[in-house]
Amino acid sequence: MISFRTVGKIFFVGLQIVVIALSSAHFIYHYFAGSYSHRFHYAELRQGSLKSDRIFSILGMQYPNNADVLHERSVAFNKRGMYARGFQLLDSAVHIDPASYLGYRGWIKLHMLRDYKGALRDFVLQDSLTANHLDYPMSENIHFLKAICYDKLGDHETALTCFDTARTSSMDGFVDYKIDLYQAIVLFQNHRETDAAAIFRQVLVQYPKCSEAYYYLARIHRNSNRKDEAAACASRAQAYYLQGYTLKNAYNEMPYEIYLEDINLLH
Secondary structure (H helix, E strand, C coil): CCCHHHHHHHHHHHHHHHHHHHHHHHHHHHHHHCCHHHHHHHHHHCCCCHHHHHHHHHHHHHCCCCHHHHHHHHHHHHHCCCHHHHHHHHHHHHHHCHHHHHHHHHHHHHHHHCCHHHHHHHHHHHHHHCCCCCCCHHHCCHHHHHHHHHHHCCCHHHHHHHHHHHHHHCCCCCCCHHHHHHHHHHHHHCCCHHHHHHHHHHHHHHCCCCHHHHHHHHHHHHHCCCHHHHHHHHHHHHHHHHCCCCCCCCCCCCCCCCCHHHHHCCC
């Protein structure tokens, strides 16, 4: 007669076998046997994890000419600042499908690498490949992105023209306020304060809590010795900045980012 202790051992061993079998099935399905779309989505949701990278690695071996896999795998590396590996994958994606990923690569070069020449080359080539429609790399008007590159490269007049093109090419009601904001900043930096002030005020109509617009208006007022107006704008810039109404990105500094220390210098 089998003792209860023996039955317990048999049950425990059987349970271990079931758990191992289920775990193995789970592993095989998510890594190897599941559909392409399932595994891609599963890995995408776990971006940055070792599991995600391994699944994308397997998908890359199974679908070597799939630009989407290469691009998605590159994202985590570039977010971590591991650009050598990230761009190795991203460059391969661009080689396979330039129309889909040139603009994205340009955006990464602009914002993460500050490679303005490289970014501009990608934007111009992207624009030439998709002449029949307007590109929005990372949801930003491509002429807007080109404008930033031209300004950072010292070609301020071309930058201002590209900002105008970005504004006129955007759909009515969907004009990114940053187009006006950045154009006004470029005007301010090139000593065209009257033109800049007019646009900063337009920005505040669109986005009344824009700390950047108030910051630059404070500087313009201070430069003209309008102390009360400068103090009022500086106070609003500080208040809205502290409430979070400012341009920031978790992974990189924004092109014309301001800091609380900049605002405090106005007081």
